[in-house]
Amino acid sequence: MQSLSTPEQVEAAAERFRADYALVRDQIGLAVVGQARIVDGVLTALFCAGHVLLEGVPGIGKTLLVRTLGKALSLDFSRVQFTPDLMPADITGTSIVVESPGEGGTRERRMVFQKGPIFAQIVLADEINRATPKTQSALLEAMQERSVTAGGTTHTLPEPFLVLATQNPIEQEGTYPLPEAQLDRFFFKLLVVTPSRADLSEILERTTTGVSATIAGVLGQEQLLAHQRLVRIVAMAPHVRDYAVRMVLSTHPASTAPRGERLATPMVEKYVRLGASPRAAQTLALAAKCRALIDGRVAASIEDVRWAALPALRHRLIMNFESHAEGIAPDAVVENLIATLPVESA
Numbered sequence: 001m002q003s004l005s006t007p008e009q010v011e012a013a014a015e016r017f018r019a020d021y022a023l024v025r026d027q028i029g030l031a032v033v034g035q036a037r038i039v040d041g042v043l044t045a046l047f048c049a050g051h052v053l054l055e056g057v058p059g060i061g062k063t064l065l066v067r068t069l070g071k072a073l074s075l076d077f078s079r080v081q082f083t084p085d086l087m088p089a090d091i092t093g094t095s096i097v098v099e100s101p102g103e104g105g106t107r108e109r110r111m112v113f114q115k116g117p118i119f120a121q122i123v124l125a126d127e128i129n130r131a132t133p134k135t136q137s138a139l140l141e142a143m144q145e146r147s148v149t150a151g152g153t154t155h156t157l158p159e160p161f162l163v164l165a166t167q168n169p170i171e172q173e174g175t176y177p178l179p180e181a182q183l184d185r186f187f188f189k190l191l192v193v194t195p196s197r198a199d200l201s202e203i204l205e206r207t208t209t210g211v212s213a214t215i216a217g218v219l220g221q222e223q224l225l226a227h228q229r230l231v232r233i234v235a236m237a238p239h240v241r242d243y244a245v246r247m248v249l250s251t252h253p254a255s256t257a258p259r260g261e262r263l264a265t266p267m268v269e270k271y272v273r274l275g276a277s278p279r280a281a282q283t284l285a286l287a288a289k290c291r292a293l294i295d296g297r298v299a300a301s302i303e304d305v306r307w308a309a310l311p312a313l314r315h316r317l318i319m320n321f322e323s324h325a326e327g328i329a330p331d332a333v334v335e336n337l338i339a340t341l342p343v344e345s346a
Contacts, residue, residue, distance in 0.1 A: 023218040027072035030213040034199035048286040050187020051163040062166045074217030078120035082131040088138035125165035129175040143185045189315035234289035235299040244284040251275030271323035276316035283312040
């Protein structure tokens with residue numbers, strides 16, 4: 001990306017960002033009906049270089065959304081169907097023996113690393129909670145370090161690199177819940193809901209009449225990487241940054257809060273065992289900056305932070321036994337924080 005040393009250059013880059021964002025969103029809309037909140041969440045994570053966990057019952061378009069996104073971005077796409085017998089090497093790749101002609105008519109053997117499906121720019125991890133913890137852990141290094149280590153050698157993953165994982169919240173037989181360490185590596189967790197009456201009618205119109213949408217690639221690798229860098233230089237005023245920090249600290253009950261930082265609400269104290277990690281604060285800041293650009297601004301606001309709070313925090317709260325007994329979901333706690341956290345620091 002060219003140097004953005006003047007306000008005019010920043011404004012021009014922001015305008016290109018908004019135009020490209022709209023192009024990708026429009027292409028997704030050709031195949032995906034409704035789900036505007038989910039599409040915005042996935043694209044926000046994409047432009048912030050973050051991974052997404054999509055949770056919803058089967059048949060509501062999670063896989064279709066990811067496939068359509070891959071086509072609209074003109075990037076390498078791969079899909080991994082997670083099953084109990086899937087092994088880590090099936091994802092990351094493995095070293096194989098390759099023979100080649102040597103001197104004197106001999107055959108030389110050498111080990112060559114065969115890349116797995118993780119070496120794509122967009123990876124769909126379908127039904128991720130159906131794989132064993134050993135296989136799930138194979139994603140940890142890839143998602144955080146954006147590299148894979150095999151046979152003592154580290155292999156760098158392509159840029160950009162985005163993991164979009166799906167899971168079914170209803171059918172739990174034969175599944176392995178994602179550990180907290182892996183959940184924390186997802187930028188957003190988005191809950192995909194059942195289509196409305198009007199959306200379902202539109203889905204039937206599009207899918208039962210023999211007409212299929214043609215998705216065009218409207219955004220390439222270099223453009224996307226430039227936009228990801230632009231997001232990071234968007235301004236965030238000290239009071240907005242402090243609001244995001246207080247939002248994260250407010251998720252910690254007194255037993256785990258930093259000394260002198262008791263910001264938890266009564267609801268957090270009652271239902272939360274452990275609050276969000278520092279990655280949550282990074283997520284709030286980046287998502288807020290991205291939303292500012294989408295809205296035509298070059299500075300993040302408190303409303304931008306509030307928009308990002310639910311998808312950024314819901315999977316990072318560890319709830320206690322009392323919350324499970326009373327049916328209190330993390331979303332209720334986060335919504336309470338959004339409603340009660342004061343704009344100004346005390």
